[in-house]
Amino acid sequence: MTRILVVEDEPAIRDMIGFALKQAGFQYDESEDAEQALAAVASGPPDLVLLDWMLPGMSGADLVRRLRGEEITAGLPIIMLTARVGENDRVHGLELGADDYVTKPFSPRELIARINAVLRRSVAVAGEQPIEFDGLCLDPVGHRVRTDGETLALAPTEFRLLHFFMSHPDRVYSREQLLDRVWGRGVFVEERTVDVHIRRLRKALAGRGYDRFIQTVRGTGYRFSTGN
Amino acid sequence: MTRILVVEDEPAIRDMIGFALKQAGFQYDESEDAEQALAAVASGPPDLVLLDWMLPGMSGADLVRRLRGEEITAGLPIIMLTARVGENDRVHGLELGADDYVTKPFSPRELIARINAVLRRSVAVAGEQPIEFDGLCLDPVGHRVRTDGETLALAPTEFRLLHFFMSHPDRVYSREQLLDRVWGRGVFVEERTVDVHIRRLRKALAGRGYDRFIQTVRGTGYRFSTGN
DNA sequence: TGCCGTTGTCACACTATTGTAACATTGCTG
DNA sequence: CAGCAATGTTACAATAGTGTGACAACGGCA
Missing domain, CATH: 3.40.50.2300 (Response regulator)
Known part of the structure; x- marks a missing residue:
């Protein structure tokens, strides 16, 4: 929206x-x-x-x-x-x-x-500018995510999710909002599906500690932020 | 300036x-x-x-x-x-x-x-300058592709495809975009046709390992890049 | 005319991705 | 601390997306 x-x-x-x-x-x-x-x-x-x-x-x-x-x-x-x-x-x-x-x-x-x-x-x-936070860099044009040197392998939905988050940092989004904006309107899937993809994204970002950017706001949704 | x-x-x-x-x-x-x-x-x-x-x-x-x-x-x-x-x-x-x-x-x-x-x-x-990546050299004027010494035999469409890719590296293009820009607008062919030509181009580039430059971005399209 | 390279399309194989359910864990509330 | 709701985690089956080989049509050319 x-x-x-x-x-x-x-x-x-x-x-x-x-x-x-x-x-x-x-x-x-x-x-x-x-x-x-x-x-x-x-x-x-x-x-x-x-x-x-x-x-x-x-x-x-x-x-x-x-x-x-x-x-x-x-x-x-x-x-x-x-x-x-x-x-x-x-x-x-x-x-x-x-x-x-x-x-x-x-x-x-x-x-x-x-x-x-x-x-x-x-x-x-x-929409074409690369977005970077603390060494985590997402390139929309090349469709890649880099962490100092290495390229992460992300599934399509994981990439879209991360892209959305990095475009809208420091804001909490409910599962419903995320479904709207990452999956698209008119797509009917369980809200819990978001949780699973958050999990997968975190797993992909972990290893270099970048999973800390994906934060849970209990009772509300998720947020991308470099702080807390 | x-x-x-x-x-x-x-x-x-x-x-x-x-x-x-x-x-x-x-x-x-x-x-x-x-x-x-x-x-x-x-x-x-x-x-x-x-x-x-x-x-x-x-x-x-x-x-x-x-x-x-x-x-x-x-x-x-x-x-x-x-x-x-x-x-x-x-x-x-x-x-x-x-x-x-x-x-x-x-x-x-x-x-x-x-x-x-x-x-x-x-x-x-x-424009007309030869384009080179890591020993793979494409000469737009001479209409040929060389890898350290040897000349590759490419079909016309394969050449145009590779030429386009090498002119626009590190960018993902959808099948539709590739059809637009390599086949030309107003040409009506199946999108999967792109896959087949990608396959043929890869086959032609392989042998010397240059097929790794043609990368699949699942759910999105293809990309030419020397890295990953 | 027959040959040959090129091209678009199809059918099938294969794999990554994805949604969901089921179970585990966490954290809040009283 | 119990009980409950919210979230984390895992496994799995269905599916969408891509790789691959074959083939027929087409056009140039000897």
Whole structure:
């Protein structure tokens, strides 16, 4: 499930966006200002940010700059919502690092279309970069996992699982969520199947001690994290 | 320093691109139309051309054709900027010889990403140079493959397959992708056909142990790599 | 025309992968 | 500490994915 963070101070617009997102099958969180948004992002980065240009307090532009500055959120796709139509402002917004912009008033369909377009692009671009944690390196393009020197042999599902975890570190996922995002929607398997694959992945990662990255959160699910 | 030639008649977009390129550490020149561009290229070819599809006077398509026609600029990487979204136009642009295309409106970050991708490819491919891995040498011009001294006899499809693999090492390709890029788009054959040709290629490479370069990635496709 | 290399497809063999169930262990709650 | 729920672990049968050899069609060429 794709998670979208909406940063918008005007309740009416927020509701409309929320409705459109729900219709389109996105999961979303809402923030009324930049501070709330930063907190939300810190507690777990979404897959995309919908950001109003005009916000009380810290402006949308400032928020973009902040997000781009942080290591973790530097690649986060951002779509600006703006009432301004001048070419200058548009260029300015894009220069700051937004991936796209939508001018008010906009139709829900246009919004969804742009979200999908940006997500496609960001997946295509960001999805190709190798991901590394503490010497454990996953290369999506070459479809390999390396630990200082040696290449691990992972079964397809193990690879997808690890790939998902390393793309979303420090977040707990329930078995149901993992089934959705690693196995795919509409696939019906027992939830306990996840446990077995976690076990297999851990076994593959062990030996070099990397199994400690796959953590159990009792009563909730599993998490990938280099700390604890 | 990588030099990029921007051919774009609209000043606002030119400025935005210029800013993005400067940010990304590229050096760039600007041309407002095809004639200026030709002159700029003649005075010293850039490393890449960013080319608007719609230009006053000679169109972007014509310019691509001209550049491809000249010996010196035939291999010059070209990225098309286009407002058109129809599949036909996109395919047409690529068929003419553009290496990639970006549809307006685009974000600076996407543009930079695509530029880097195209540059990587063009450096890696470099066209007509022989490609060598660990004593296995493929000569695109002479259309032959040598292993320390001896020349391998490869069937045409086997040669194209190996050529593609050696041009794109350490990347996994699905059967579908391989059919697209080795057999050509619009060719309808069974996916399992790829397996058979992989088998034949491996058989031809074996004997000297080079079949180990052709690796199976179960559930995904095949990969050419000297490591594992 | 007959020969030969190439190619796509199929049938079958083989193996890794996978989901599940069954049992063991852990950790919480009262 | 008992009892219970959650998770770890193992084994196994079914299956999907790949390797392999054979074969017929096709086209070039002598």
